[in-house]
Amino acid sequence: MIRVLVVDDHPLLREGIAAVLGTQPDMRVQAEATEGREAVDLYGSLRPDVVLMDLQMPGMDGICAIRAIREQDPAARIVVLTTYQGDVQCLRALRAGAHGYLLKSMLRRELVDTIRVVHAGGRRVPPEIADSLAAHLGDDGLSAREVDVLRQVAEGNANKRVARTLGISEETVKAHMKSILSKLAANDRTHAVTIAIKRGIIQL
Incomplete structure (x- = not known):
C-alpha cells in the first residue's frame, strides 16, 4: 500500500x-x-x-x-x-x-x-x-536582484519608483533592466515580464 x-x-x-x-x-x-x-x-x-x-x-x-x-x-x-x-x-x-x-x-x-x-x-x-x-539549460539565469527589479516592473513601477523601493540608484535599475532584456531575449520591459511569468521566474 x-x-x-x-x-x-x-x-x-x-x-x-x-x-x-x-x-x-x-x-x-x-x-x-x-x-x-x-x-x-x-x-x-x-x-x-x-x-x-x-x-x-x-x-x-x-x-x-x-x-x-x-x-x-x-x-x-x-x-x-x-x-x-x-x-x-x-x-x-x-x-x-x-x-x-x-x-x-x-x-x-x-x-x-x-x-x-x-x-x-x-x-x-x-x-x-x-x-x-x-x-533553457545553457541560459544565464537572472540574479536575485534582477528578479527583484523585474518583479517591481511587473507591478507597473517606473525606474525611479523601482530605485526608491529597492534602495538603489536609477542608473543601477537601468543597468539591471538592460541585463534582464539580454538574458531573456526580450524586446522591451513588457515582453520581459511576459516571458518571466510564463517561465515561472516571477509570479503575480
Missing part, C-alpha cells in the same frame, strides 16, 4: 485526489495538509511513502517545504502539483529535491502513474516542461 500525503490549500483539489486514489487498490491518502509547515510536521510523524506538494500556499510555500522534508529524510519521494508550466519553477522544485512535477490539469490522466513511478524510485516530468528545461 502506497501511503500518500496530499498538501494543497484548496479543499476541492484534495477531495478530488482522494477520490482518484480511493479507486486504486494499492494507494490511500494517509493525511492532508493545507500549507508547508503543517506538511513538514505531518511528514515527520507519519513518514508517508509519497508526498503530493502544491507550490503556491499561504505561510511556508512548497519549495521551502520540500527542502525541509528532504532535510528530515533525504529519501523522501515528493511530487509537485502546480498550475505553473514554467521551466524555472520546475527547476527550483527539482533542485529542492522533488522527484516529479505534475500540472494540475494532468491529474486525471497522469496522477496514479506518476505516484507509482516516483514511489518505485523514478522521476516524472511532463514532456512539454522537459522540452522547455532542455531549451
Whole structure:
C-alpha cells in the first residue's frame, strides 16, 4: 500500500485526489495538509511513502517545504502539483529535491502513474516542461536582484519608483533592466515580464 500525503490549500483539489486514489487498490491518502509547515510536521510523524506538494500556499510555500522534508529524510519521494508550466519553477522544485512535477490539469490522466513511478524510485516530468528545461539549460539565469527589479516592473513601477523601493540608484535599475532584456531575449520591459511569468521566474 502506497501511503500518500496530499498538501494543497484548496479543499476541492484534495477531495478530488482522494477520490482518484480511493479507486486504486494499492494507494490511500494517509493525511492532508493545507500549507508547508503543517506538511513538514505531518511528514515527520507519519513518514508517508509519497508526498503530493502544491507550490503556491499561504505561510511556508512548497519549495521551502520540500527542502525541509528532504532535510528530515533525504529519501523522501515528493511530487509537485502546480498550475505553473514554467521551466524555472520546475527547476527550483527539482533542485529542492522533488522527484516529479505534475500540472494540475494532468491529474486525471497522469496522477496514479506518476505516484507509482516516483514511489518505485523514478522521476516524472511532463514532456512539454522537459522540452522547455532542455531549451533553457545553457541560459544565464537572472540574479536575485534582477528578479527583484523585474518583479517591481511587473507591478507597473517606473525606474525611479523601482530605485526608491529597492534602495538603489536609477542608473543601477537601468543597468539591471538592460541585463534582464539580454538574458531573456526580450524586446522591451513588457515582453520581459511576459516571458518571466510564463517561465515561472516571477509570479503575480
